[in-house]
Amino acid sequence: MASRTDFVFTIGYDGPAAVIDGQAKKRYGNLSTRELAERGLFRAAYSSAVYAQDPGELQTLVDIYNRTTGSSLTVTASLDRLFGVFPVEVKRSIIL
Numbered sequence: 001m002a003s004r005t006d007f008v009f010t011i012g013y014d015g016p017a018a019v020i021d022g023q024a025k026k027r028y029g030n031l032s033t034r035e036l037a038e039r040g041l042f043r044a045a046y047s048s049a050v051y052a053q054d055p056g057e058l059q060t061l062v063d064i065y066n067r068t069t070g071s072s073l074t075v076t077a078s079l080d081r082l083f084g085v086f087p088v089e090v091k092r093s094i095i096l
Helices: 004-008 022-028 033-038 042-052 055-069 079-083
Strands: 010-014 017-020 092-095
Touching: 004 010, 004 017, 004 022, 004 042, 033 042, 033 055, 042 055, 042 079
Parallel strands: 017 092
Antiparallel strands: 010 017
16 A cells, blocks of 8 residues: 555556646645544545554544534545545656
């Protein structure tokens, strides 16, 4: 599996390679799931929570998302589809 920061800032795939947003990785790569969500980087925050496999981080993300957007999501919602994040085994990374 890719490193946490590579997974969090993956914006797509080119065959077996993950395409990574290098500028976002450099700027926000050291932020926690909570910090990413508080900055409105919900897709990155969700990726971080998925990578951590921590239900507490996922709940934190949902709470901040609901508070910010006025939604009423739950952790059982189809968040993979909402944020477009699916864990995929990659062979290499391409940083843009």
